[in-house]
Amino acid sequence: MQNQKNRFDPRKTAVEAAIARAxxxxxxxxxxxxxxxxxx
Structure with missing residues (x-):
């Protein structure tokens, strides 16, 4: 799950955090x- 274009995508991180929380x-x-x- 490595993204070469964006190593750190705050939006994606927020989405993953929300999913984990749910x-x-x-x-x-x-x-x-x-x-x-x-x-x-």
Whole structure:
């Protein structure tokens, strides 16, 4: 995944960061739903 034209593309970096954040949030929600909710 190396880009010779742009070694550092801030827009692409931001997009990848947003995707990673969304994946992490989805994972957290799945884990929270899987665990029994005892904390109220």
């Amino acid at each position: 994946k992490a949030r989805k994972l957290e929600q799945q884990q929270a739903n899987a665990e029994p909710e005892e904390q109220v």
